[in-house]
Every structure is written in structure tokens, then in C-alpha cells.
Amino acid sequence: MNYRITILCENSVGPLSGTLGEHGFSALIEPTAGDPILFDTGQGLTLLHNARRMNKDLSRVKQVVLSHGHYDHTGGLKSLLEVCGAKDVYCHPSVFNSRYRVKDTGECNPISITASREELEASGATFRFSREFCTIAPGIYLTGEVPRVTEFETGDQGLYCDCTGQDLDNTPDDQSLILETEKGLVLVLGCCHAGLINTLEHIAYMTGRRDIYAVIGGTHLGFSGQEQMAKTVDAVKKLGISKLAASHCTGFAVSARLSRELPKEFQMAMVGYTLEV
Numbered sequence: 001m002n003y004r005i006t007i008l009c010e011n012s013v014g015p016l017s018g019t020l021g022e023h024g025f026s027a028l029i030e031p032t033a034g035d036p037i038l039f040d041t042g043q044g045l046t047l048l049h050n051a052r053r054m055n056k057d058l059s060r061v062k063q064v065v066l067s068h069g070h071y072d073h074t075g076g077l078k079s080l081l082e083v084c085g086a087k088d089v090y091c092h093p094s095v096f097n098s099r100y101r102v103k104d105t106g107e108c109n110p111i112s113i114t115a116s117r118e119e120l121e122a123s124g125a126t127f128r129f130s131r132e133f134c135t136i137a138p139g140i141y142l143t144g145e146v147p148r149v150t151e152f153e154t155g156d157q158g159l160y161c162d163c164t165g166q167d168l169d170n171t172p173d174d175q176s177l178i179l180e181t182e183k184g185l186v187l188v189l190g191c192c193h194a195g196l197i198n199t200l201e202h203i204a205y206m207t208g209r210r211d212i213y214a215v216i217g218g219t220h221l222g223f224s225g226q227e228q229m230a231k232t233v234d235a236v237k238k239l240g241i242s243k244l245a246a247s248h249c250t251g252f253a254v255s256a257r258l259s260r261e262l263p264k265e266f267q268m269a270m271v272g273y274t275l276e277v
């Protein structure tokens with residue numbers, strides 16, 4: 001199966017005029033045969049606008065995957081359902097957990113999904129909750145919960161379940177999408193809170209495969225330490241990953257470093273970026 005993957009929502013825009021950026025992520029996956037799948041929905045300010053600008057008809061999407069329950073990946077779901085019709089929504093059961101970013105200053109900002117399960121169901125969502133590795137469509141898999149096995153992928157230390165700053169949220173609902181292609185596996189990340197190496201190890205365990213052709217999406221390396229960064233670059237080199245199309249929570253400084261260390265593989269996956277494989 002071949003795919004076209006198009007970034008619909010991201011922090012930055014590419015050269016396509018008339019598109020808009022927002023802090024968030026959404027990617028449309030169009031297989032050569034079968035219906036398109038939407039992976040994440042951004043925070044809700046740009047999804048429908050950018051899709052229209054790129055002539056992507058989201059009413060053809062029957063399946064939506066939510067990588068995790070943060071507002072910047074789930075906020076576009078309600079308007080998508082209202083404008084483009086009912087969808088099956090694949091996600092982890094913890095997607096509706098309360099979440100906050102607590103800064104060193106004590107400032108606390110809510111970052112949970114903004115609509116309730118009831119509101120989304122009333123708008124046409126049918127939730128398909130799973131913690132397990134599962135098949136979404138032929139050759140398309142969702143990782144399920146990713147076991148944290150590496151010591152250096154410590155997660156984002158600013159994420160909490162409440163505003164006290166005591167109850168760390170390790171984002172257990174974080175999942176990534178896997179596409180089987182002739183060139184190898186393509187991995188689509190939301191924020192990859194679980195860590196890229198943990199995610200790759202989990203995929204190897206579940207599928208027996210380490211032939212990763214491309215990784216596209218948010219790596220969360222912008223919120224990680226130097227050791228995690230260095231070991232992730234090593235892993236990309238060792239696995240022979242051909243394309244690392246980083247986005248969103250990768251951030252400017254880390255993207256600049258990835259671009260320097262992986263000049264052939266690294267690309268900025270901004271709004272309008274397309275990977276055909």
C-alpha cells in the first residue's frame with residue numbers, strides 16, 4: 001500500500017499561501033486504496049481552514065485517531081464532527097483525564113481535551129477505546145500504551161494531573177500510528193510523550209520489525225534532556241531511518257540540531273508538508 005501523508009495543523013506554515021499555523025498537530029493519511037484517516041485534530045483553530053485550502057475533503061474521513069488527550073491534538077474534533085459528519089474515534093481510555101502544565105513559577109495552565117465525551121458523542125463521535133496494540137485498517141496499526149523501558153526518556157517534567165505540581169502525568173495515553181509500506185514502516189507521532197526509543201522498542205516487540213523508513217510528527221525532544229537527544233540521534237542513525245520529518249513539540253533549537261546532525265534525513269514537517277511513500 002502507498003500513502004500520502006499531509007500535515008494539516010502544525011506550529012508553522014510552509015510555502016503554501018493562505019494556510020494558518022497554531023500550536024498543535026494533525027496529519028491526514030491518504031492510502032492509495034481505502035478511506036483517508038485523520039491522525040489528531042490540532043487545537044481547533046486551523047484544521048477546517050487548512051483542509052479546505054488544500055482541497056482535502058474531511059467528510060471522506062471515517063476514522064480519526066487521537067494520539068493523546070492534550071488540547072492541541074484533540075481541540076479540532078468537535079468542529080470536525082459538526083461540519084464533516086460522524087466518525088469512529090480511536091484513542092486510549094485515559095484521553096479524558098485532567099491535565100495541567102505547571103511552571104517552575106507555580107503558574108498552572110489546563111491542557112486537557114476541551115470537549116467532554118458526552119459532547120463529542122452528541123456531535124457524532126463513536127469512541128473505540130483501547131490500551132492495546134491494534135489494527136485500524138489493513139496495514140495500519142496503533143501502538144497502544146507504550147511501556148517506558150529506557151532510563152533516559154524521563155518524560156516532560158512539567159506535566160501534572162492537578163495544579164499542586166505533585167502528581168506527575170506521564171501521559172499513559174500517548175500512542176503513535178504505524179503504516180506498512182514497501183519501503184518499510186512509517187511512524188506517525190503526535191507528541192511522542194512516551195519517548196521515540198521507547199516507542200520504537202515497543203513496535204519492534206509487537207511487530208518484530210525495526211525497518212523504519214520514516215518518522216513524522218512531534219518528537220517532544222524540545223522538552224527533553226541532552227542525553228535523550230543524543231541517544232535519539234544515535235538510534236535514528238543506527239536504524240537507518242531515511243526520513244525524520246519533525247514537527248510541533250520538537251522546537252526550533254532541537255530542529256536546528258537535528259538538521260545539523262542528520263542533514264540528509266531531517267525535514268521540517270510544517271503545515272502543507274507532504275510525504276508520499
Ligand SMILES: [Fe+2]
Pocket residue numbers: 024025070072073190191218248249
Ligand atoms: Fe502537543
Ligand SMILES: [Fe+2]
Pocket residue numbers: 068070191193
Ligand atoms: Fe502533548
